[in-house]
Each structure stands twice: as C-alpha cells, then as structure tokens.
Amino acid sequence: MRIESGCPVGNHSNKFSDDIALTKGELQISYRELNDRIDAAVLSLQREGVKPGMKVGIISENSIKYITMIFALLRMGSFAVPINFRFRYPEIEKIISGIGIDLVISEIFTNEMGLSRIRNIALRSINTDRINSNKYRESWNIEKGGIVILTSGSTGIPKGVLLSPENHFFSAVGANLNITLKVGDNWLLSLPLYHVGGLAILFRAFLAGASISLPNGKGKSLCEEIYDSCITHISMVATQLVEYVSSLESMKQPPPQTLEVALVGGGNIPELLIQKALSLNVPVYKTYGLTEMSSQVTATKESVSEEYLATSGSVLKYRELLIGAGNEILVRGKTLSPGYISGGKFTSLNTDADGWFHTGDIGSLGESGDLFLSGRKDNMFISGGENVFPEEIESELLKIENIAEAVVVSVENEKYGNRPVAFINTGGKKISREEIVKSLKISISGFKIPDKFYYLDNIEPGQVKRRRPFLKELAKHGKGLKTISD
DSSP states (O other): OOOOSSOHHHHHHHHOTTSEEEEETTEEEEHHHHHHHHHHHHHHHHHTTOOTTOEEEEEOOSOHHHHHHHHHHHHTTOEEEEEOTTOOHHHHHHHHHHHTOSEEEESSOSGGGOOSSSEEEEGGGSOOOOOOOOTTOSOOOTTTOEEEEEOTTOOSSOEEEEEOHHHHHHHHHHHHHHSOOOTTOEEEOOSOTTSHHHHHHHHHHHHHTOEEEOOOOSSOOHHHHHHHTTOSEEEEOHHHHHHHHHHHHHHTOOOOTTOOEEEEOSSOOOHHHHHHHHHTTOOEEEEEEEGGGTEEEEEOSSOOOTTGGGSOOEEOTTEEEEEOGGGEEEEEETTSOOEEEETTEEEEOOBOTTSOEEEEEEEEEOTTSOEEEEEEGGGOEEETTEEEOHHHHHHHHTTSTTOOEEEEEEEEETTTEEEEEEEEEOTTOOOOHHHHHHHHHHHSOGGGSOSEEEEOTTSSTTOSSOOHHHHHHHHHHOTTOOBOOO
C-alpha cells in the first residue's frame, strides 16, 4: 500500500469536504475548513522563516491550532517537536540543545520564556485564517519531514524518536483494520499531543474521515465529556479509566450507547479495574505499543472477557513481533522509526542483523498468539542476590482495593545493594501501610515487599507515563514525600 498524494486531511477534504473533522463544544470544523487553515498556517510559518528540514518545537495544551500546526509543518517537510507544556525552563533548554530545535512556538510562553539559545514566538501569532489555495496540498516529503517524540524517562541529553509520515500512516491503517473507525465516528482527544498515543488519534481519525473531539476545557469530567460530545471512541491510560469507572459507579448508570471503544494502554492495567469496567459495560480494548513503533503494536479485537483482557491482544498489520532471548519482545515493520535525534544529530535505530528492534520489554505469546506482558528488562534490579522485577510488585499492588496506580523503583541500600520503594496513587482514598503489607505477604516473597510506600497522588499530576528515573531520584532523598503509614 502506498501513501496517497497529500496529507489525510487534504485527501478527505477533496472527496467529502463537508464532513466534520474537529469539534470543541459548539464549534465544528469541516475537513475543508481545516484544510484551508493548514494552508494558511503554511504561509504564516514561511513568513516566520520556517523551511523544509527545520525542527520546530511546539509548547501548548491540545487545541485546534496545535493540530493545524502539526499538519502544516508536515506539509512543509519540516519536523514538528511537541514538548510537554508542564516542563520547566531548564528542561526546555536541554531539549532545545539536545534535539537541535531551530524555533519554538508556544501557547503560554512568548519572549518572556527566557530561552537564551533560540528564537521563540507565540502560537497566537501564527495566522490560520482560511485561504482558497491548493498550493500546499502536495505529497508529504517523507525524507525531510516528520514528528520527533521525546522519549519518556530520558536522562542526560534529551533523545527524540523520529517518526515519518509513512510510519504514522501504516500505524493508523493497521489500527483501523483492527478497530473499526468510519465517517461519523467521534474520537475524544483525551491524551496530550506530545505523547505518541495522542498523535496516533489524529492519524487514525483523519485517515478514516472520522471526527476528533477536543475536551471543552470547562471543568468537565471525562465521563461528562463522553456523554455530552457523543463520543464513540476514546484512548485512555489506567488512571483515566479509574476516573471514568468511579464516575459511572457514583452516578449509578452505564456508559452511553454511543461509546463503542475504550482503548486502554500505557502500562499495567489492574485486574480489579478491568473487572469493574466490564461489569459496568465499558467496552474495554487493551493495547501494547511503544514510541519507536509509532504507538500500537498489538491490541485486542473485542471487549469480551477478563481472561482475554489479561492479554494485550495480537499483532496488528504492518508490524511483526518475536519473543527473543530472555523473553525480550522484538519488533519490526513499516511503523518502526528510522532512528533517534540526540545531540542535534540523527542516528539510525539500533536493530539486529535481521532488522529486529529490541524493546527491553519482557513478555510471552499465548497459544492463540496473544501477547502477555511481564515487565521491562532494564527495570530489574538485584536485592540481596535476588532478581526483583518492579512490574511484578506493581501488579500485586494493583490488586489491592483503593490502589489505582503503582510505580516501584529501586533505592541503593548498604546491606542489600538495592531495595524496592513504592509510589501509590489512591485517588484520595485512605489506605494504611499495614493493609498493603498484609496483602503483599500473601502473594509475593518477603524480600520483594517495598521498604517504604509514598503517596503518588500529587506528584506530576497529568503525567501520561510516569518517569521512573524522576521517581527514583525522589525516593533516594525522600524529601517532601508523603509517607503511607500505619
């Protein structure tokens, strides 16, 4: 399969221009209008000196203009570099130098950002007023442009994963073959665009001619957004599913009949949470993916049973998966990134002689080819001569009532070398150390039980994927952390 001429927004606009591409509250934007806005943004960016091959950082919350900017940069053969708007100035400075960003466009910050190394302009200064021109609707320049996604948990010099338009195209096509998406469907943009899961929503929806709904931003809960916007599809991480399930329980009502898919990924999903979601008729689908593979690698095909949802589903089209030595998950395919950008330079992805990328994730395949995840190879540490896998402890913690999220890290210990420490999100509910330890003693060995338990609830709120190195550094000192006690 080849990429059609023009970007997916332009393609659908040429055929069905009046279909709705984006909604936010009462505002609806057709594919024709979005296409015109992208054209206008190209002209505006050119006036600002943006050229093919340039790397442009974008710092903003999700918005219609943000989406417009990403597709304008792709049409120009430039690189869009989405940056977490919660990052502090020193973190942004490191990213700018590490990725070699040429220009920063930001929603919140303008020249007051204090960035010393780079020109930065306000997102509002980019004109996206509609124009009537087909000048910029040619094919994307796959060799020169793309999107650079910063890898989570990076330390030292920031590293970005380069994803080409071709990577996103095949990722979206394979995903849409597994989960039906069509004109008239409405996918809630519930993940940030600096995360590959958020970007994947754009490509899946626009390739299918579906609509994307942006949260209204008026203090609505996830549950209210799904009801009020007639959402058919949504992507979630575990904490969002916890929020949604809790809302349904408190309202004592099922999901709306419009909701067809609740795609959940991004880490361990508690068994109790899956049970609750299914009992409330939430159409849960599970997925496994990574940034280097442009989001999804495997996914379940339907929401049927707890047993099936204990897996992460089977391999999607245009991807391949192999279990290698030490049960490491290896991947390759048309969605695989060409490489990284670090230190301002591009380096090819480190694959083996057969083109397999070694993910560092540990897992196994069931008889039907479904993937069972175990954890990450590089998270394993040794305590008193014993191998400890944080994911095993996290899995047991997530079986305990009132624990919605758990992250286990290692801390150096003079006697044992390393010891586990746990960060736990209870969603504001009470829990004691005694309860936790008592439950863990039933299911895991004593040496695996964390020495300390800290509340995670108010640490990096809104973070889609927890940064283990960051939490490990916090645990090392323990300053300012709230301890779960008896």
